[in-house]
Amino acid sequence: MKKLTVLSGGMGGARFLQGLLHGITAGSLPGVDADAEVTVVANTADDWWIHGLKVCPDLDTVMYTLGDGIDLDRGWGRRDETWSAKEELAAYGVEPTWFGLGDRDIATHLVRTQLIDAGYSLSKVTEALCRRWLTPVWGDRVRLLPMTDDRVETHVAISDADSPSGKRVVHFQEYWVRLRAEVPAETLVFVGLDDSSPAPGVLDAIAGADLVLLPPSNPVVSVGTILGVPGLRDAIRRTDAPVVGISPIVGGAHVRGMAEQMLASIGVEVSAGGVGRHYGARSAAGAAGLLDGWLVDERDADQVAGLEQAGIRCAAVPLMMIDHDATAAMAAAAIGLVAG
Numbered sequence: 001m002k003k004l005t006v007l008s009g010g011m012g013g014a015r016f017l018q019g020l021l022h023g024i025t026a027g028s029l030p031g032v033d034a035d036a037e038v039t040v041v042a043n044t045a046d047d048w049w050i051h052g053l054k055v056c057p058d059l060d061t062v063m064y065t066l067g068d069g070i071d072l073d074r075g076w077g078r079r080d081e082t083w084s085a086k087e088e089l090a091a092y093g094v095e096p097t098w099f100g101l102g103d104r105d106i107a108t109h110l111v112r113t114q115l116i117d118a119g120y121s122l123s124k125v126t127e128a129l130c131r132r133w134l135t136p137v138w139g140d141r142v143r144l145l146p147m148t149d150d151r152v153e154t155h156v157a158i159s160d161a162d163s164p165s166g167k168r169v170v171h172f173q174e175y176w177v178r179l180r181a182e183v184p185a186e187t188l189v190f191v192g193l194d195d196s197s198p199a200p201g202v203l204d205a206i207a208g209a210d211l212v213l214l215p216p217s218n219p220v221v222s223v224g225t226i227l228g229v230p231g232l233r234d235a236i237r238r239t240d241a242p243v244v245g246i247s248p249i250v251g252g253a254h255v256r257g258m259a260e261q262m263l264a265s266i267g268v269e270v271s272a273g274g275v276g277r278h279y280g281a282r283s284a285a286g287a288a289g290l291l292d293g294w295l296v297d298e299r300d301a302d303q304v305a306g307l308e309q310a311g312i313r314c315a316a317v318p319l320m321m322i323d324h325d326a327t328a329a330m331a332a333a334a335i336g337l338v339a340g
């Protein structure tokens with residue numbers, strides 16, 4: 001295998017990609033060339049505009065992580081960050097004050113916003129930003145593509161006794177960062193998603209892949225939104241490459257983040273099997289399934305038989321991304337499921 005395509009959210013996807021690239025380089029992935037190319041199709045439905053800046057959290061998390069600029073403890077934003085601009089904005093009383101824009105990080109958003117204002121597409125801008133972060137480390141071997149160049153935003157409806165309708169709709173960032181996903185997400189609205197088109201290169205990266213991977217990213221607001229870009233799901237169903245995913249749900253709970261709340265809001269069981277069946281078997285006739293293989297954690301071994309019965313090759317292995325070796329071993333197990 002020379003070409004791998006990965007659909008990624010932020011932290012879960014980025015950490016998986018790091019381990020995957022470690023495994024590729026070490027030659028420890030069965031059937032994968034040590035100089036194989038990886039194309040990342042990243043979620044952009046978390047994107048938003050704040051203080052006049054366009055911020056793309058998942059693109060930046062992948063870019064900083066693979067470019068060795070990430071703050072490892074936080075898992076997002078820049079290492080050695082300072083927060084003077086945020087404090088100065090707060091001193092002016094400018095809302096919102098709850099969103100963390102670090103001084104170093106702001107430079108990225110300034111460059112991005114200027115290029116967008118000058119008429120460049122998000123994919124062109126991302127390519128330019130990656131010349132600083134990815135090219136020096138990975139050369140041409142890693143390509144980061146936004147899922148779409150169109151504006152797509154996840155919004156969340158929550159209960160609000162003060163509102164005449166009893167409900168209020170907030171941007172995904174407000175739900176996650178300000179409200180910490182502590183109130184139920186009653187409805188998810190993916191603004192602009194149905195009218196979006198895949199960014200240049202995305203469909204080709206899927207059609208031309210030797211392997212398509214779904215990392216343990218959020219199945220609803222990361223992978224789910226990527227799959228919601230018209231044409232993307234079909235491309236995955238039609239590609240000659242095997243498609244294999246890794247469960248972000250371990251022992252009936254998410255490892256971090258808010259996959260539990262998001263799955264509940266779309267009525268999907270919070271379990272490794274529930275997410276596997278939600279993606280569905282590609283082999284199932286007439287259905288819209290995507291997966292040839294699905295990896296669950298060893299704690300969820302009791303779900304393997306049911307998934308196999310649903311037409312998805314399945315195995316139970318350790319799925320905690322504790323270090324690069326452990327994550328590379330997960331990638332190897334995922335590939336082992338569908339290779340040969």
Ligand code: GDP
Nearest residue numbers: 009010011012013216217218222254255259321
């Ligand atoms: P986000 O955009 O930053 O929320 O990141 P992603 O959508 O890419 O990934 C979030 C998901 O990663 C969550 O649902 C977590 O459960 C999952 N996750 C994080 N760490 C691990 C891990 O070590 N193992 C597994 N299996 N899943 C993980």
Ligand code: CA
Nearest residue numbers: 009010046058
């Ligand atoms: Ca995200």
